[in-house]
Amino acid sequence: MSLQAYIDEAIAPHADRWDLDERIPRAVLQELAGHGLLGASVPADQGGPGRSAVAWGEALESIGEASMSLLSMLTVHAMCTHAVARWAENEARTEWLADLVSGRKLGGFALSEPGVGSDAKAVTTRFEEAGNDWRITGTKRWISASELADVFLVIGQSSQGPTAALVPRETPGLTIAPIHGLLGFRAARQCELEFKDVLVPQRWTLAGPGMGFSHVASAALDVGRFCIACGSTGLIRACVRASVNYARTRKQFDVVLREHQLIQAMIADMTTSYRAAHALWRQAAQSRDEMQPGSIMETTTAKYFAATACARAANDAVQIHGANGCGPDYPVQRYFRDARVTELIEGSNQMQQLMIARDALSTFATRRRR
Amino acid sequence: MTESEIRAKVRAFLEKFIQDQDFQDADNIFALGLVNSLMAMQLVLFLEKEFAVKFSNQELNLKNFHSVDAMVALLGQRGVIAAA
Numbered sequence: 336m337s338l339q340a341y342i343d344e345a346i347a348p349h350a351d352r353w354d355l356d357e358r359i360p361r362a363v364l365q366e367l368a369g370h371g372l373l374g375a376s377v378p379a380d381q382g383g384p385g386r387s388a389v390a391w392g393e394a395l396e397s398i399g400e401a402s403m404s405l406l407s408m409l410t411v412h413a414m415c416t417h418a419v420a421r422w423a424e425n426e427a428r429t430e431w432l433a434d435l436v437s438g439r440k441l442g443g444f445a446l447s448e449p450g451v452g453s454d455a456k457a458v459t460t461r462f463e464e465a466g467n468d469w470r471i472t473g474t475k476r477w478i479s480a481s482e483l484a485d486v487f488l489v490i491g492q493s494s495q496g497p498t499a500a501l502v503p504r505e506t507p508g509l510t511i512a513p514i515h516g517l518l519g520f521r522a523a524r525q526c527e528l529e530f531k532d533v534l535v536p537q538r539w540t541l542a543g544p545g546m547g548f549s550h551v552a553s554a555a556l557d558v559g560r561f562c563i564a565c566g567s568t569g570l571i572r573a574c575v576r577a578s579v580n581y582a583r584t585r586k587q588f589d590v591v592l593r594e595h596q597l598i599q600a601m602i603a604d605m606t607t608s609y610r611a612a613h614a615l616w617r618q619a620a621q622s623r624d625e626m627q628p629g630s631i632m633e634t635t636t637a638k639y640f641a642a643t644a645c646a647r648a649a650n651d652a653v654q655i656h657g658a659n660g661c662g663p664d665y666p667v668q669r670y671f672r673d674a675r676v677t678e679l680i681e682g683s684n685q686m687q688q689l690m691i692a693r694d695a696l697s698t699f700a701t702r703r704r705r
Numbered sequence: 706m707t708e709s710e711i712r713a714k715v716r717a718f719l720e721k722f723i724q725d726q727d728f729q730d731a732d733n734i735f736a737l738g739l740v741n742s743l744m745a746m747q748l749v750l751f752l753e754k755e756f757a758v759k760f761s762n763q764e765l766n767l768k769n770f771h772s773v774d775a776m777v778a779l780l781g782q783r784g785v786i787a788a789a
């Protein structure tokens with residue numbers, strides 16, 4: 336079965352139910368592993384499926400169209416898996432990577448804390464040296480997929496600065512409590528993680544002590560922003576599709592909605608947003624495939640645009656559906672709630688704006704002679 | 706590639722981002738606030754692609770990337786520099 340056929344049959348028809356139940360079954364992720372999606376952030380020479388960023392982005396867009404909760408679970412898994420592939424020492428890489436790529440194990444990404452969001456460098460989780468181990472103490476919150484994840488990439492502070500290490504789910508001292516009643520991404524199995532004197536071997540440190548933010552978290556968030564850019568573009572496509580289908584059948588003032596020019600205007604705007612968002616992530620994907628340094632800012636731009644555009648598109652989709660858009664019979668109320676979350680995760684809109692502006696203030700300045 | 710060619714490529718890359726201030730090859734571009742934290746990743750991507758190397762975790766220490774001199778020295782240790 337092709338990936339698109341799988342999405343059409345096994346994901347899209349169930350997304351509203353998963354949203355209501357606040358849970359996506361683990362089996363769905365196992366089946367996506369069979370399509371090579373759980374190791375897609377890993378280069379082929381390290382055991383990944385050898386999928387280009389462009390091809391990966393197309394898959395993520397289709398999954399985002401069907402279920403943004405599922406997209407977010409794939410996102411954090413990709414962030415963790417990419418970090419292991421890029422930064423783990425040989426022993427840790429051997430221990431974890433193959434299982435993460437195959438989907439035998441699921442990864443999570445533990446950065447946010449109850450008191451720490453955008454100012455991510457200020458995390459308070461402590462990494463203290465205990466012989467050859469780290470003793471980890473602290474709390475992480477809003478950790479997607481953590482109800483299912485087998486291993487977490489945890490960012491904390493050691494005496495040498497921000498540090499990242501892998502923590503298996505079953506480690507004594509780690510407790511995991513699901514968070515229910517979320518606005519959006521309700522099926523993404525989010526939890527709060529509490530670390531009480533959790534001991535993990537220092538050999539599971541990624542990129543060395545002190546490099547946890549500048550390299551590990553930054554690179555993981557770059558992967559995350561790419562996933563969210565593509566998924567949010569899929570969510571815009573879902574809004575266009577739902578709005579067009581509704582506008583073709585729903586009658587008001589004796590004509591179908593599509594005959595009303597103000598409805599057409601909203602459909603035109605969301606369609607334009609879809610094409611622009613698609614073009615932006617594809618440009619970023621091509622740069623990622625070429626390992627261009629500019630890919631980081633292109634990805635940030637694509638994420639920022641797609642997140643804001645999908646929030647507008649979902650708002651318009653609800654508007655076109657009227658009261659039906661607020662009820663359980665149409666998926667646009669889910670799109671509306673999920674779209675709002677895309678403006679917050681992997682860096683809020685405001686953090687993306689700061690990064691884009693700082694880059695523009697350098698790269699668009701008229702060159703002066705040195 | 707000679708050391709001066711490598712130095713010129715590294716400077717040219719940095720000058721795309723540092724437009725308003727002069728900086729010396731020995732200057733710590735992070736400590737001086739000439740670049741933001743994203744530059745650490747961009748520098749790794751740039752150097753690995755441009756000079757066809759893959760840095761180990763030990764080499765990824767920020768002190769190897771904080772100045773033009775440090776990056777040229779790191780590339781020299783990796784055998785990228787040829788005699789002029």
